[in-house]
Amino acid sequence: MKIPSLLLFGTLLLPAAPPSDFVRQPYLQLATDSSISIVWRTSSEMTPVVRWGSSPDQLTETVPPAQILTRTHPTLGGEAPLFKDAPVSTRQFEATITGLKPLTTYYYGIFDGEKRLTPADPSYHFKTNPVPGTDAPVYFWVVGDSGTGSADQAAVHSAMVAHNEKKSRPLDLYLHVGDMAYTHGTNEQFTDRFFKMYEPTLRHTVCWASMGNHEGHTSKGTTGIGPYYDAYICPTKGEAGGLPSGKEAFYSFDYGKVHFICLDSHDLDRRPTGEMAQWLKADLEKTKAEFLVCFFHHPPYTKGSHDSDREHQLIEMREHIMPILESGGVDLVFTGHSHIYERSMLHDGAYATPSVAEGVILDDGDGDPSGDGAYRKSEGLQPHNGTVSIVTGHGGTRNTRSGSHPLMKRILVEHGSCLITIEGDTILGEMLNSKGEIRDTFAIKKSGTVTHSPIANPWQPEPFRRAQRQPAARSNTASAPPKGAVELIAKNATWSYLADGHPEGEGTAWAAPDYDASAWKSGKAGFGYGDDDDQTVLDMAGKHQSVYLRRIFGLPENAKGKKLGLLISYDDAFIAYLNGQEIHRQGVGKGNGPSAQEITSHEAGGTFQFIPLKLTEGILRPGDLNVLAIEGHNVELKSSDFTLHPALFLSK
Amino acid sequence: MRVLLLFLVLGLSAPAHSDLSKTIAALSAKINTQPSAELYYQRALEYRALREKNHTLEDLRQALKLDPGFQEAQFALAEELGKSDEALRLAVQLANGPGKTQTTYRSILLLIRIHRLREEYPEALEICQRLAEKTRNRQQDDSELDLLHAEILLDLKRPAEATTVLRNAWKRTGSIVARNNWIDAALTAEQTEETLPLIEHELQTSRLRSSWLIRRARALLVLKQARAARADLHSALLEINSRLNPRQPDLTLVSDRGLIHALMGNPGLAKRDLATLQKSFLPPSSYRLLNDQLDRSR
Numbered sequence: 001m002k003i004p005s006l007l008l009f010g011t012l013l014l015p016a017a018p019p020s021d022f023v024r025q026p027y028l029q030l031a032t033d034s035s036i037s038i039v040w041r042t043s044s045e046m047t048p049v050v051r052w053g054s055s056p057d058q059l060t061e062t063v064p065p066a067q068i069l070t071r072t073h074p075t076l077g078g079e080a081p082l083f084k085d086a087p088v089s090t091r092q093f094e095a096t097i098t099g100l101k102p103l104t105t106y107y108y109g110i111f112d113g114e115k116r117l118t119p120a121d122p123s124y125h126f127k128t129n130p131v132p133g134t135d136a137p138v139y140f141w142v143v144g145d146s147g148t149g150s151a152d153q154a155a156v157h158s159a160m161v162a163h164n165e166k167k168s169r170p171l172d173l174y175l176h177v178g179d180m181a182y183t184h185g186t187n188e189q190f191t192d193r194f195f196k197m198y199e200p201t202l203r204h205t206v207c208w209a210s211m212g213n214h215e216g217h218t219s220k221g222t223t224g225i226g227p228y229y230d231a232y233i234c235p236t237k238g239e240a241g242g243l244p245s246g247k248e249a250f251y252s253f254d255y256g257k258v259h260f261i262c263l264d265s266h267d268l269d270r271r272p273t274g275e276m277a278q279w280l281k282a283d284l285e286k287t288k289a290e291f292l293v294c295f296f297h298h299p300p301y302t303k304g305s306h307d308s309d310r311e312h313q314l315i316e317m318r319e320h321i322m323p324i325l326e327s328g329g330v331d332l333v334f335t336g337h338s339h340i341y342e343r344s345m346l347h348d349g350a351y352a353t354p355s356v357a358e359g360v361i362l363d364d365g366d367g368d369p370s371g372d373g374a375y376r377k378s379e380g381l382q383p384h385n386g387t388v389s390i391v392t393g394h395g396g397t398r399n400t401r402s403g404s405h406p407l408m409k410r411i412l413v414e415h416g417s418c419l420i421t422i423e424g425d426t427i428l429g430e431m432l433n434s435k436g437e438i439r440d441t442f443a444i445k446k447s448g449t450v451t452h453s454p455i456a457n458p459w460q461p462e463p464f465r466r467a468q469r470q471p472a473a474r475s476n477t478a479s480a481p482p483k484g485a486v487e488l489i490a491k492n493a494t495w496s497y498l499a500d501g502h503p504e505g506e507g508t509a510w511a512a513p514d515y516d517a518s519a520w521k522s523g524k525a526g527f528g529y530g531d532d533d534d535q536t537v538l539d540m541a542g543k544h545q546s547v548y549l550r551r552i553f554g555l556p557e558n559a560k561g562k563k564l565g566l567l568i569s570y571d572d573a574f575i576a577y578l579n580g581q582e583i584h585r586q587g588v589g590k591g592n593g594p595s596a597q598e599i600t601s602h603e604a605g606g607t608f609q610f611i612p613l614k615l616t617e618g619i620l621r622p623g624d625l626n627v628l629a630i631e632g633h634n635v636e637l638k639s640s641d642f643t644l645h646p647a648l649f650l651s652k
Numbered sequence: 653m654r655v656l657l658l659f660l661v662l663g664l665s666a667p668a669h670s671d672l673s674k675t676i677a678a679l680s681a682k683i684n685t686q687p688s689a690e691l692y693y694q695r696a697l698e699y700r701a702l703r704e705k706n707h708t709l710e711d712l713r714q715a716l717k718l719d720p721g722f723q724e725a726q727f728a729l730a731e732e733l734g735k736s737d738e739a740l741r742l743a744v745q746l747a748n749g750p751g752k753t754q755t756t757y758r759s760i761l762l763l764i765r766i767h768r769l770r771e772e773y774p775e776a777l778e779i780c781q782r783l784a785e786k787t788r789n790r791q792q793d794d795s796e797l798d799l800l801h802a803e804i805l806l807d808l809k810r811p812a813e814a815t816t817v818l819r820n821a822w823k824r825t826g827s828i829v830a831r832n833n834w835i836d837a838a839l840t841a842e843q844t845e846e847t848l849p850l851i852e853h854e855l856q857t858s859r860l861r862s863s864w865l866i867r868r869a870r871a872l873l874v875l876k877q878a879r880a881a882r883a884d885l886h887s888a889l890l891e892i893n894s895r896l897n898p899r900q901p902d903l904t905l906v907s908d909r910g911l912i913h914a915l916m917g918n919p920g921l922a923k924r925d926l927a928t929l930q931k932s933f934l935p936p937s938s939y940r941l942l943n944d945q946l947d948r949s950r
Contacts, residue, residue, distance in 0.1 A: 222758070222796070237826055246795060246827035272904045273938040275799060278829045281904055285860040311672060311701045319933070323902035327895045328860070349900035359899065381859070383895040454899075478681050606678035608685055 018203075021117045023090065024195045026110050026124065027202035029233040031173070032240045032253075033102040033129045036206075037233050038095045040110060041191075043087065049111035050095040056107045056122040061097075069094040071230070083227050085218065086187045094233060103130045125204050127172070132241040132254035133288065137423035139169055141205075142295070144177035144336025145212070146395030148530060149193040151542025151638050152415045153396030155434035157198060160417055163432055171205045173255065177336035177392060178212025178266070178297035185215030187227045194231070208234075210262045211249065212297045212336065221249035221264040234262070243283040250276050252283050258422055259289035263321065265298035265335075270316040277324060284328030290380050290446070291422050294325055295334040299391045301355055303403030303411075303464070304340030309354040319351050322387075329381030331427060331444060334418070336393035339400050341412040341431055343440055345458065346375040346386035350407055357406035361458035362386045366409055367442030369428075374443035376450045379425060386452060388444060390429070392418050398530075398640040404461040410440045411461060478607040481567055485651035488553045489628060491567070492535065493647070496520040497527060498548040499538045502594045510548060511629035512580035513621075517550050525549075526569060526645025527632070533569065533606055533643055540634075540642065546596070547632040547644055552625050555650070559622055562650050564613040571604040571643040572635040578619045579627055584611060588633060601635045604643035672698050689719035696728060708732055723755060730762055735769035757787065764800060768807070777804045784817075795827040802833060803937060811840040836941065839870040847871065860895070862888040862908060869915060885912045903932050907939040914945035922946055 018025045024041035038050055048068050051059035071092040074081035082092055100106065105127045110118045118124050130136035141160055146153045164170060181189040195202065209232050211221060219226025224247060234248040241254025242261070249264035261283065268276050284292075300318035301308050308314040314337075325333065326348055346367065350360035363386065365372030377385045389407065399413045416433035425447045431440040496517045503510030503517075510517070523536030527547055538547065566576060566584065573587025575596070582592075589598020620626060632644035679695040696711035712729040715722055726746050733739035743766050746759035760783050767776035780801045787797065798821030805814035818834035821827060835847045848871045854864045865888035872881035892909050896902065910925030922942065929939045936943065 223794075243828045244826050246825050246829070271933075271935070271938075273935055275796065275827075275829050277904075278832070281863075282828055282832055285858050285863060286854075288859045306672065310703075312703050313701065315703075323897075323900065324904060326897070327902040327905055349897045351900045384897045478685055480685065605681060607681040 018199050021112070024092075024191055025199045025203060026108075026118060027195065027199075028126050028204065028206045029094075030235060030240065031126065031129050031206045033131045034100050035096060035098045035239075036100065036126050036128065038097070038108060038110070038126075039092065039233065041090060041092045043089050043091075045091060046093075047113040048093040048095065049113060050097070050108060051111060052097060052106050052108040054104075054106060056120065056125070059107060059109050063095045063097055067096045067098070069096075082230050083187060083218070083225065085227065086230070090187075092230065100128045102128050102134075103136060104128050123200070123204060126206075127204075129240070129254070130256040132256070134256055136256035137421065138172045138255045138258055139419070139421045140173045140175060141171050141201075142175045142177065142334050142390070142392050142418040142420060143395040144297075144334075144391075145179040145339055145393040145397050146176075146417075147180040147182045147189065147193040147197075147214070148396045148640070149182075149197065149539070149541070150396055150530065150640060152434060152640065153193070153197055154542070156395050156415050156417050157201065159432055159434050159436040160419065161201065162436055163419070171201070174201065174205050174207045175260070175293075175295050175334060176207055176209045177295050177334050178210050179214045179336055179393070179397070180209065180212065181227070182214050182397065184217040185212075185226070185228055186218055187230070190227050190231050207232075208253065208260065208262060210296050211264055211266055213266050216266045221247070221267045224248050241287075243279065243286050245279050245283075247275075250279065252287070254287075254289060257290040259287040259292050261292070261294040261325075263294065263296040263317075265296040265313055265317050265321075270313070270320050272320055272324065277320060280321070281324055281328075284324065287381070291427065292325075292328065292330045292381055293332045293334070293420075294330050297335060298337050299335035299342075299389070299393075300333070301344060301350065301389050301405050301407045302335075302338035302340070302342055302391050303401065303405040303408075304338030304342060304391060304393065304413075305398075305400035305402065306338040307402055308338075308405070315353050318355070319353065322351055323349075326387055327383045329383050329385065330387050331377070331381075331446075332420070332429070333387055333389045335389070335391050336395070338391050339393045339397050340391060341394045341410070341414070341416060341440070342389075342391040342405060342408045343410040343429070343431070343442060344387075344389040344405075344407040345409045346377075346388060346444075346452075347407050348384045348386055348452070348454070355406055357458050357460060358456060359454045361407070361455045362452035364409075364455055364458035367444070369441070369443050371441075374426065374445040377444055377446045378450045379446050379448060385450065386444075388429070388442065390418060392416075392431075401464060404464040406460055408461055409442075409459075412439055414439070479610040480608070481565055481610050481649040482651045485565065485649040486556065487647065488555070488564075488650050489551055489646070489648035491645070491647040492524050493551060494522050494524050495527075496550045497523055497536070499527070499540050500544055502546065503548055508577060508580060508582070508592060508629075511550070511577035511627070511631075513552075513625065513627045515550070515580075515627075520548075520550070525647070526643055528571065528604075528641065528643040528645070530639075530641030531571070531604065531643060533604060533645070538642065541640070542638055545634045545637050545639075546593070547642070549630045549632070549644065549646070551628050551648075553628060553648060554625060555620065555622050559620075559650060562652055564616050564620070565649045565651055566611045566613055567608050567647040567649060568611065569604045569606070569608045569643055569645040570602060570632065571641060572602045572633060572639070573599045574630050574632045574644060574646075576613070576646075577627075577629040577631075578613070578616055579621060580629075581619045583613050583616055583619070586611070593631060596631070596633050599633050599635050604641075604645070608645070608647075610649075672702055687718070689715040689722050689725065692718065693722065693725045693728070696725070700728070700732065705732065721749075723749075727759070727762065730766070735766060740766050740770070757783070761797065761800065764804070768800075768804060773804055773807045777801075777808065780804055795821045795825045795830045798825075798830060799833065802837060806837065806840070806940060807937070811837050812843075815841050815843060835867055839867060839874065840941070840944065842874045844871040844874050860891065862891040862895075862905075865891075866908060866911060866915070869912075873915065882916060885916050888912055889916075901928075903929060903934055904938070907934075907942055910939065910942040911945060914942055914949060917949070919946060919949055 026040040029037040050063040053059040072078040073088040107125045180194045215228040219228035238244040242252025252261045298313040346363040367375045421428045427444040528534040575585040587600040591597045692711045692715035699707040715725040730739045730742040743763040802814040802817045814837040821830040865884040869881040869884040913922035
């Protein structure tokens with residue numbers, strides 16, 4: 001049944017709020033032309049029932065119980081255990097629906113027995129793939145290095161959703177090129193930084209993923225075990241087209257006339273003798289698709305936050321894998337890892353280290369149909385007929401540029417993602433930034449026979465000058481407490497903290513010993529987000545700019561005549577109070593609390609600075625309890641990180 | 653992944669880093685104030701990414717000095733040390749040390765690889781066979797051990813046994829790599845009955861046919877059908893030459909082309925391709941068929 005597009009977009013505009021029964025809301029996996037999997041998680045037992053049908057109000061079919069796999073914590077001894085970092089009560093359900101018609105939209109609902117859990121909302125739908133080899137346009141989203149849980153990640157996603165609503169064009173699929181759950185790809189990080197962030201899209205669009213190095217902290221491509229492999233159901237037996245890989249770490253699938261290949265660039269053998277490269281070669285020999293898209297994490301060409309001339313995974317993907325891909329006729333290569341957007345000219349044979357442009361650029365135009373014109377290639381998959389490489393590691397974490405890669409035509413240091421349309425004989429690529437602006441457009445038109453000669457001296461991007469960068473944040477030099485200093489508040493001490501607003505009461509009353517902070521939370525130092533130096537990770541990115549800490553401490557009997565000192569790592573600024581009196585400020589020009597102003601940027605950089613506190617005389621209360629209170633401030637609301645990690649010492 | 657085994661995870665903390673130099677600087681600052689085995693290990697991984705071998709080794713050794721039982725650092729150090737005695741000693745230590753099943757399995761695979769690098773094939777084979785026996789029925793979807801096992805048998809010029817290992821692996825896992833390696837080993841062992849129909853099928857269904865044309869030619873040569881074999885080799889050569897970028901060739905195709913020349917009785921051209929391969933980063937096992945064919949022709 002053909003679904004009126006208006007109806008579909010009505011659901012995109014106002015999707016139903018996700019129900020609270022789920023730890024992970026329902027999401028789609030492993031779509032083929034006749035089947036699909038629906039996956040969800042709960043925090044307790046349930047009787048999983050999936051009903052589906054061809055209209056939202058007629059879910060007439062039920063998935064047979066035998067086609068719903070229940071996965072549990074390994075200690076419960078189920079047939080398909082989850083990774084051990086999932087809570088013991090977690091249940092993951094994987095329902096497979098078979099016998100579907102190609103290119104058809106269906107609706108679904110999740111039930112606990114008879115109780116409906118998902119709302120009766122048409123946004124819970126899926127569309128099957130076209131039959132491999134048939135003519136069907138495809139429109140897909142590509143994102144990388146997004147899993148921070150930050151406002152930037154959310155903005156990139158929202159921009160894509162709004163853009164598609166405006167264009168009345170739903171996604172057919174979604175590729176993620178890795179680093180989707182910073183910093184360690186744990187079960188909890190996947191839930192918070194991937195599934196919650198993308199939930200409205202994941203309920204009706206399949207995400208096909210490749211593993212990044214951050215997921216690689218807990219998931220291993222060699223064994224196929226870990227939270228990443230729990231999250232995804234990838235084809236291993238050629239279920240969705242392509243040759244069986246036998247491993248979820250690398251796989252291929254077809255969508256109409258497009259063949260997609262996912263590789264694991266992180267922790268598998270990248271040499272041509274390795275299993276992955278052998279499979280890739282065989283898969284390329286077999287496919288009869290007309291377009292070829294490959295995606296993996298580590299970019300063969302980049303000068304963003306990583307340098308493809310210096311780092312071994314990147315060098316190996318270029319030297320070992322790119323020749324196989326290009327002799328197989330690849331059109332597009334998507335990667336991440338480097339936090340930037342870089343899009344190449346049409347190139348071939350660029351395997352040398354360091355990379356050079358001379359003799360490897362086939363077309364040095366911009367590929368923009370309204371500019372220099374689309375890149376031209378022969379129809380079908382022809383070897384060495386030109387590749388466009390795209391680094392799309394700008395999906396949500398801090399962007400950085402370190403140079404100008406000689407293959408690149410567009411280099412943009414801003415958050416965003418890629419939207420690709422393949423229709424007829426043309427690939428159209430667009431980079432949509434987090435503000436909803438199209439910042440780059442290119443096309444590849446594949447028709448007839450096109451013969452290229454490498455350009456001896458192609459166009460080159462402007463050399464990158466560091467002066468063009470954003471002003472560098474000030475950093476500090478590490479310093480330690482004097483020898484023999486006594487620790488009054490340890491580095492890993494528990495503090496009371498407030499990170500979701502400003503304290504109640506007048507002025508700095510919150511810093512006084514008698515202030516009632518019982519409603520505040522407790523957490524171990526340090527506090528912050530975004531730079532992986534925090535024991536207590538705060539959900540304040542894009543929401544709150546300030547954090548307040550309080551900690552009671554006692555003084556030893558021999559404290560008289562000794563001095564207090566603060567050992568602190570901070571990003572960006574703070575004011576310290578002793579028993580309600582300000583004793584030190586760093587990076588805050590004037591004001592305090594909600595009226596703090598002139599805040600200076602400062603990177604924690606993993607270093608601690610020892611600051612002798614000079615204004616404590618007459619404030620300290622020997623023989624009584626004292627309170628150290630600190631307010632921390634971020635330089636701006638959308639800052640990508642924050643750190644406040646104090647400890648207190650007493651010294652001669 | 654629906655698997656039965658769990659992997660040991662170390663609670664390492666790594667920065668959500670951008671460029672490696674900054675990450676190294678941040679780790680160095682942490683090491684200066686509060687050194688730990690984990691921090692040295694993390695910095696070693698960053699140095700490894702930058703191919704700074706001496707620094708990598710230094711940090712891994714420092715990590716093990718602080719925590720001699722740190723298995724991930726032991727693995728990394730053994731892998732970094734290649735075929736040295738120290739690598740072998742570490743791998744033996746890991747294989748014999750305490751660890752979960754998966755860690756032990758991984759350490760024994762490492763030990764086999766190090767023996768192979770040292771060209772100690774009988775030792776590698778013995779450990780491989782013991783591990784295969786021990787893990788039978790366990791790694792249903794993993795062909796890694798089988799592929800390694802077969803490689804060692806081929807190193808030892810025992811293709812018939814390699815054929816059995818690879819065929820079983822393909823049947824058990826469905827791995828296309830195991831299947832293709834089985835076909836190659838079977839042809840080396842001059843077994844064509846079971847493989848030829850599969851080759852014919854692949855020739856009919858593949859877009860790029862050169863590797864299957866070479867395989868059919870090898871089968872036809874076993875069957876003493878030299879003229880038909882030569883026709884296949886000629887077709888394969890045409891396709892490969894159309895796929896090769898002469899300035900930056902795909903070395904796997906150079907290996908295939910060298911084999912074609914060797915099979916066609918053109919040792920001069922075959923040796924030219926062999927020389928290209930020998931100068932490259934490819935390990936000799938990737939052009940074993942070419943080497944063997946040239947040996948046979950001598």
